[in-house]
Amino acid sequence: MADMHSLARSRPEEILLPAKPWFVMLTLLLGLVCNLTPMSSDALMLKPDFLALAILYWCIQEPRLIGVGIAWCVGLVMDVADATVFGQHALAYAVLAYAAEYFRRRVLRFPLWQQAAQVAVLLLLCAALVLLVRVVGGAPMPRWTYVVGPLVGALLWPFVTVLLQWPQRPRRSSGER
Amino acid sequence: MRHISVDPPPFFHRGPSPVARLAFFGLISLALLFADTRYRYLENLRQVMAVVLYPVQRAVQLPGDALAYIGDYFVSQRTLASDNAALRQQLLTQAPSVQSQLLLVEENANLRALLKMEGRLATTIVAAQVLYSGRDPFSQKLFVDKGEVAGVQPGQAVIDMFGVIGQVTRVFPYMAEVTLITDKDHAVPVKVERSGVRSVMYGAGTGRLPELRFISPNTEIQPGDRLVTSGIDGTYPAGLAVAEVASVERETGQIFARVTCKPIAGVERSTQVLILGHPLAPQARPDEPAEKDAPRKGRGRRR
Numbered sequence: 001m002a003d004m005h006s007l008a009r010s011r012p013e014e015i016l017l018p019a020k021p022w023f024v025m026l027t028l029l030l031g032l033v034c035n036l037t038p039m040s041s042d043a044l045m046l047k048p049d050f051l052a053l054a055i056l057y058w059c060i061q062e063p064r065l066i067g068v069g070i071a072w073c074v075g076l077v078m079d080v081a082d083a084t085v086f087g088q089h090a091l092a093y094a095v096l097a098y099a100a101e102y103f104r105r106r107v108l109r110f111p112l113w114q115q116a117a118q119v120a121v122l123l124l125l126c127a128a129l130v131l132l133v134r135v136v137g138g139a140p141m142p143r144w145t146y147v148v149g150p151l152v153g154a155l156l157w158p159f160v161t162v163l164l165q166w167p168q169r170p171r172r173s174s175g176e177r
Numbered sequence: 178m179r180h181i182s183v184d185p186p187p188f189f190h191r192g193p194s195p196v197a198r199l200a201f202f203g204l205i206s207l208a209l210l211f212a213d214t215r216y217r218y219l220e221n222l223r224q225v226m227a228v229v230l231y232p233v234q235r236a237v238q239l240p241g242d243a244l245a246y247i248g249d250y251f252v253s254q255r256t257l258a259s260d261n262a263a264l265r266q267q268l269l270t271q272a273p274s275v276q277s278q279l280l281l282v283e284e285n286a287n288l289r290a291l292l293k294m295e296g297r298l299a300t301t302i303v304a305a306q307v308l309y310s311g312r313d314p315f316s317q318k319l320f321v322d323k324g325e326v327a328g329v330q331p332g333q334a335v336i337d338m339f340g341v342i343g344q345v346t347r348v349f350p351y352m353a354e355v356t357l358i359t360d361k362d363h364a365v366p367v368k369v370e371r372s373g374v375r376s377v378m379y380g381a382g383t384g385r386l387p388e389l390r391f392i393s394p395n396t397e398i399q400p401g402d403r404l405v406t407s408g409i410d411g412t413y414p415a416g417l418a419v420a421e422v423a424s425v426e427r428e429t430g431q432i433f434a435r436v437t438c439k440p441i442a443g444v445e446r447s448t449q450v451l452i453l454g455h456p457l458a459p460q461a462r463p464d465e466p467a468e469k470d471a472p473r474k475g476r477g478r479r480r
Contacts, residue, residue: 087209
């Protein structure tokens with residue numbers, strides 16, 4: 001865990017390189033691929049929304065690259081892939097992106113594990129929007145396991161952060177130390 | 178006196194504010210939601226995006242396929258031999274019915290020709306593989322790897338080796354969406370094989386067993402009865418196994434008995450499925466009776 005903390009952005013002397021747009025797109029594509037991966041029904045219960053996690057991460061870390069508009073477009077793609085009503089994921093992701101932009105300064109001040117708690121709230125908000133649209137459309141209420149996915153997503157947050165920040169870390173020049 | 182421009186110089190120009198963007202995209206989302214649920218205007222857009230998504234959907238299959246391939250490679254000789262023996266045994270037990278089937282089909286066709294009735298056997302069969310199941314916990318849907326190019330049409334029945342698993346509801350060029358019989362919005366016209374009682378089986382959504390509604394308490398039905406498609410809807414060919422009655426509750430206070438059923442087919446397990454062609458072209462419906470406000474009956478067919 002200590003290692004995790006040392007890798008987090010809170011280390012003051014380290015300034016991250018700017019994220020590359022193609023890398024952001026690649027991670028969004030990976031999130032989509034993870035969402036579409038076939039799983040058995042037991043694992044499906046635990047499955048977080050990887051795409052929402054990726055959007056949230058980039059909206060918090062690089063709000064100038066990706067915002068409400070791109071999140072909305074990605075949501076449309078997810079609607080088609082998931083065969084849900086058009087606009088359902090789009091609406092949820094757009095609100096998620098906005099909330100991320102609103103809270104990003106607060107979230108970034110905390111160490112990773114406390115960030116995860118705040119991310120859990122945002123992901124639950126996203127899931128609640130999807131639920132709201134479905135219930136208005138006449139779907140029955142899901143079982144309580146519905147909230148497990150977003151919570152698992154929040155637990156993945158520190159790992160996602162470390163993983164996605166890897167290409168942005170400045171390389172030590174050989175002369176240093 | 179000169180006026181200073183009120184607007185700040187565009188050093189930090191970032192377009193409309195986040196709130197404005199959120200309002201804009203939120204409104205579009207709501208419009209889309211409305212247009213899609215009420216009128217289904219957007220099927221063309223969906224088709225185009227589905228084609229774009231297809232490579233991703235195939236790429237997702239690769240790791241699983243690779244694992245399965247490697248797993249196949251290391252299957253032991255003994256497993257193969259025992260599998261082979263079991264399959265031979267199965268073939269042998271099914272042989273009489275298969276052999277008599279040809280005879281029966283011919284006889285049936287002759288009798289129907291004599292009676293001037295139309296044939297009702299499925300015309301085409303397309304074998305397909307399940308790509309993935311929907312991630313959505315609310316709906317029970319599958320995606321299969323055959324689409325319009327392979328001749329799949331909306332409304333066709335989908336079965337596996339044991340019985341009915343669902344119905345094609347959307348067709349894309351290279352894949353199709355199948356709504357399972359356990360979906361909340363899906364209904365199958367069935368009859369009880371033992372007693373011939375007709376009914377309609379409604380899906381109940383994830384994790385709940387489908388049920389027969391509006392069964393009066395004195396109906397001849399009991400747990401363990403097999404339900405087969407009745408074929409009166411023009412969608413499902415008659416006689417396909419659908420479900421087994423799991424429980425029948427007859428409460429004195431209720432007008433109808435509560436009947437739950439357990440699907441026979443591997444609705445959530447099958448990976449190989451068959452898509453059956455339409456049994457016959459649906460005939461033109463007779464004109465509606467004069468009164469317009471009569472309640473419409475469910476037809477077991479999604480709009």
